[in-house]
Amino acid sequence: MSALLEVEGVHAGYGPVNVLEDISLEVGEGQTVALLGANGAGKTTTLRAISGMLKPRGRIRIAGHDVTGRATERIVKLGVAHVPEGRGTFAPLTVEENLRLGAYARRNGGPDLERAFTLFPRLGERRHQRAGTLSGGEQQMLAIARALMLQPRLMLLDEPSLGLAPNLTRELFKVLRQVKEDEGTAMLVVEQNANLVLEFADAAHVLETGRIVLSGTADEVSADESMRKAYLGY
Structure with a gap:
């Protein structure tokens, strides 16, 4: 390797x-x-x-x-995408606007919003909601989805x-495992x-x-x- x-x-x-x-x-x-x-x-x-x-x-x-x-x-x-501790989403912007910002240095093509919403269906349901109004778990999902927009x-x-309920933690690591397996x-x-x-x-x-x-x-x-x-x- x-x-x-x-x-x-x-x-x-x-x-x-x-x-x-x-x-x-x-x-x-x-x-x-x-x-x-x-x-x-x-x-x-x-x-x-x-x-x-x-x-x-x-x-x-x-x-x-x-x-x-x-x-x-x-x-x-x-x-290289860095997801720091504390999430760091842009609170005044919507979920979709945060994701589009994550794709600014994307190597191939435009932002793949639907891929993000497939991995994190809750974000799709809240795509027009301001990030600052999301729950802590949803903000963590958004931070990781935004990093993935970079490919x-x-x-x-x-x-x-950090700070997530056990069920959200399992959900998050399931997504990370899927990204690793599907995209390497x-x-x-x-x-x-x-x-x-x-x-x-x-x-x-x-x-x-x-x-x-x-x-x-x-x-x-x-x-x-x-x-x-x-x-x-x-």
């Missing part, structure tokens, strides 16, 4: 505070990789470094292009299930629900205080005794 994303020896942080220490990982074409760890471990910072929101040291390549410290716009044009090769997903979209997923994401992922890395302390296939990470006790509850 060829590497779509390569992160090599990355250090990053905020001002004088360094958060990441020598982070290295890969995401292959069509692969799902989970990033696990406690709050403050550096998971969100890792995604921000990849998407161009931070200026890291080390090297980050996407599809063979060195994008270390490059502007987010250039990274988006390489087919991304790689999605960076930061806590997609690679995903790097930060997720607190370790049980759920390890069922979905191909590989996983566990971060502690800015360092990767455990890596392997999803099955290997699930089977690790320290991982089970700390994150899986058994």
